[in-house]
Amino acid sequence: xxxxxxxxxxxRGVAANKLRSGLTVLGMLIGVAAVIxxxxxxxxxxxxxxxxxxxxxxxxxxxxxxxxxxGNTTQNFSLTEALVPALQDKTMAPHVTTVSPxxxxxxxxxxxxxxxxxxxxxxxYPSYLSAENYTVAKGAAFSQQDNTDGRKVVLIGSTTxxxxxxxxxxxxxxxxxxxxxxxxxxVLGNKDGTGFTDPNxxxxxxxxxxxQSLTGYGPLQQLIVQATSSNDVxxxxxxxxxxxxxxxxxxxxxxxPFRVLNAAQLLSTQADTAKTFTVLLGTVAGISLLVGGIGIxxxxxxxxxxxxREIGIRKALGAPRRTVLAQxxxxxxxxxxxxxxxxxxxxxxxxxFTIVGVKPVVVPxxxxxxxxxxxxxxxxxxxxxxxxxxxxxxxEALRYE
Amino acid sequence: xxxxxxxxxxxxxxxxDVVKTYGAGETAVxxxxxxxxxxxxxxxxxxxxxxxxxxxxxxxxxGCLDIPSxxxxxxxxxxxxxxxxxxxxxxxxxxxxxxxxxxxxxPRTTALANVELPLAYAGLKGAERRRRARAALALVxxxxxxxxxxxxxxxxxxxxxxxxxALVTAPALVLADEPTGNLDTQSTADVLSVLDRLxxxxxxxxxxxxxxxxxxxxxxxxxxxxxxxxxxxxxAPLPAPRHLVETVS
Numbered sequence: 001x002x003x004x005x006x007x008x009x010x011x012r013g014v015a016a017n018k019l020r021s022g023l024t025v026l027g028m029l030i031g032v033a034a035v036i037x038x039x040x041x042x043x044x045x046x047x048x049x050x051x052x053x054x055x056x057x058x059x060x061x062x063x064x065x066x067x068x069x070x071g072n073t074t075q076n077f078s079l080t081e082a083l084v085p086a087l088q089d090k091t092m093a094p095h096v097t098t099v100s101p102x103x104x105x106x107x108x109x110x111x112x113x114x115x116x117x118x119x120x121x122x123x124x125y126p127s128y129l130s131a132e133n134y135t136v137a138k139g140a141a142f143s144q145q146d147n148t149d150g151r152k153v154v155l156i157g158s159t160t161x162x163x164x165x166x167x168x169x170x171x172x173x174x175x176x177x178x179x180x181x182x183x184x185x186x187v188l189g190n191k192d193g194t195g196f197t198d199p200n201x202x203x204x205x206x207x208x209x210x211x212q213s214l215t216g217y218g219p220l221q222q223l224i225v226q227a228t229s230s231n232d233v234x235x236x237x238x239x240x241x242x243x244x245x246x247x248x249x250x251x252x253x254x255x256x257p258f259r260v261l262n263a264a265q266l267l268s269t270q271a272d273t274a275k276t277f278t279v280l281l282g283t284v285a286g287i288s289l290l291v292g293g294i295g296i297x298x299x300x301x302x303x304x305x306x307x308x309r310e311i312g313i314r315k316a317l318g319a320p321r322r323t324v325l326a327q328x329x330x331x332x333x334x335x336x337x338x339x340x341x342x343x344x345x346x347x348x349x350x351x352x353f354t355i356v357g358v359k360p361v362v363v364p365x366x367x368x369x370x371x372x373x374x375x376x377x378x379x380x381x382x383x384x385x386x387x388x389x390x391x392x393x394x395x396e397a398l399r400y401e
Numbered sequence: 402x403x404x405x406x407x408x409x410x411x412x413x414x415x416x417x418d419v420v421k422t423y424g425a426g427e428t429a430v431x432x433x434x435x436x437x438x439x440x441x442x443x444x445x446x447x448x449x450x451x452x453x454x455x456x457x458x459x460x461x462x463x464g465c466l467d468i469p470s471x472x473x474x475x476x477x478x479x480x481x482x483x484x485x486x487x488x489x490x491x492x493x494x495x496x497x498x499x500x501x502x503x504x505x506x507x508p509r510t511t512a513l514a515n516v517e518l519p520l521a522y523a524g525l526k527g528a529e530r531r532r533r534a535r536a537a538l539a540l541v542x543x544x545x546x547x548x549x550x551x552x553x554x555x556x557x558x559x560x561x562x563x564x565x566x567a568l569v570t571a572p573a574l575v576l577a578d579e580p581t582g583n584l585d586t587q588s589t590a591d592v593l594s595v596l597d598r599l600x601x602x603x604x605x606x607x608x609x610x611x612x613x614x615x616x617x618x619x620x621x622x623x624x625x626x627x628x629x630x631x632x633x634x635x636x637a638p639l640p641a642p643r644h645l646v647e648t649v650s
Binding site: 005012016309310312313314315316317318319320321323394395398 | 461464466467486487490491492493494495499501505506507508509510518519521522523566570
């Protein structure tokens with residue numbers, strides 16, 4: 001009995017009871033398809049998160065001050081605009097392209113009787129726009145000269161523009177912000193948000209004008225540092241930390257009075273979350289694959305019992321133990337492999353559709369894994385019924401009715 | 402192991418004081434209480450006996466389907482009572498052809514494939530296997546039914562397929578366990594004529610039956626009562642050794 005012969009016998013055995021074989025195959029199909037598809041969904045959502053973070057700008061660092069308790073005295077190292085030239089120094093910090101100081105405040109704005117509270121009224125340098133991936137949809141951005149001159153110009157987000165102006169073109173209109181008039185020179189392009197705040201409810205104005213008329217010359221909330229590229233973020237972070245430690249005279253580097261947040265760190269956290277998600281989905285799908293495998297055991301047990309007499313005949317005709325074992329093992333494997341292959345096809349079809357807002361991205365390894373696992377499942381879950389069939393004594397098997 | 406070429410002087414069957422007991426202690430059933438029997442090549446033996454006389458047990462032991470509790474059993478000069486599972490499978494495949502009362506064809510499998518089965522287990526290639534299986538089917542007069550499945554055949558035809566399957570490997574011994582028990586008169590005649598023809602061409606046949614007119618076809622009649630041979634009558638002479646020709650090979 002060669003392998004081909006054994007497979008032919010097995011296929012005939014599978015085909016002998018089409019409904020039952022079909023249902024078993026369905027169990028495997030669902031298991032394999034679930035594994036591939038759910039892993040694809042997990043992978044797809046991970047990709048989505050990564051894309052979103054990449055759009056946010058993965059090459060930026062956010063420096064924020066944190067009043068830390070050092071020893072007995074609480075010392076507040078505040079961030080000032082004076083730090084900017086040091087951070088932009090090409091020799092001290094070669095991986096830094098731009099540094100944008102940021103003050104943020106919430107302000108009531110008004111235009112011709114319409115009022116609107118802007119969640120984030122930001123005073124900064126024009127470089128902030130590129131660092132934070134803002135685009136100007138209409139009008140133009142302000143320049144560094146505008147900042148130096150302290151000109152009262154403002155860029156507003158689309159939500160702010162809609163609320164304040166409605167159908168009126170906001171460009172060159174004047175809005176009142178806390179009693180000061182600002183001229184709208186541009187409207188920002190729409191931006192996707194990841195947090196709870198609407199990223200389009202925003203107003204961005206030159207730092208000097210905001211400090212002058214709204215916040216006063218206090219400490220900055222943040223310094224946004226843009227690295228030369230997303231690969232240089234770590235280097236930039238080290239340089240920035242060193243410069244700040246030097247400028248702020250920090251002696252205890254283990255307890256720095258400022259925090260440097262890295263978008264890459266955020267990205268890796270998100271990627272970890274997505275990975276956990278994928279593993280979780282994969283596990284759930286794996287359980288359904290296991291259930292499919294148990295279904296195969298069940299069907300093979302029934303088959304063995306039902307065909308006890310046939311096994312007896314085969315043994316009486318001189319079928320050796322291993323031939324009977326091989327026949328039932330191959331039969332179980334044929335069932336699981338057919339189920340596995342159909343499952344792959346079903347998963348590939350299913351992955352063409354968007355599932356709960358996620359476009360599944362099929363991981364090729366998961367296909368190989370699922371098919372491989374389905375073969376192993378056939379062998380593993382088929383081995384018990386097969387060995388039972390092989391161990392039957394011919395005389396008892398022949399007597400079985 | 403089983404020698405491929407066997408000396409002519411060995412009896413096909415040499416059963417020496419075989420005992421078979423089922424269970425143990427007070428509930429023990431003594432199916433065979435010491436049976437000794439020698440069957441020469443080319444003989445045609447009918448074993449008769451009431452139910453419970455141990456004839457089926459003897460049959461199972463002769464067919465290497467069951468192991469005797471005590472005693473020796475030599476098939477073609479080989480002591481098969483101590484063979485391993487694997488060796489027993491080989492013996493069943495090469496040396497013995499079975500014909501059962503209930504035909505025992507594999508369902509949903511054509512007559513040809515059923516007859517091919519022992520050859521497949523013997524490891525023969527497809528083309529050679531089909532050639533031999535067709536020849537065996539022709540011998541039992543069913544060449545035109547080769548592609549019919551068992552449920553499309555009459556009882557007599559099924560049993561003749563079973564006979565073809567039993568002789569396709571050219572075994573030393575054909576064992577028939579009440580082969581006509583489930584058949585009508587015409588089919589019985591058909592099957593018996595096939596067996597007679599097989600014996601005339603040199604096959605050794607041991608047949609179990611409880612019908613006297615079936616037993617009449619045999620050259621030798623053995624009666625079993627309560628696990629012992631009580632009668633051993635020769636009804637026709639053994640054929641001369643020159644008749645030993647392979648019919649299907």
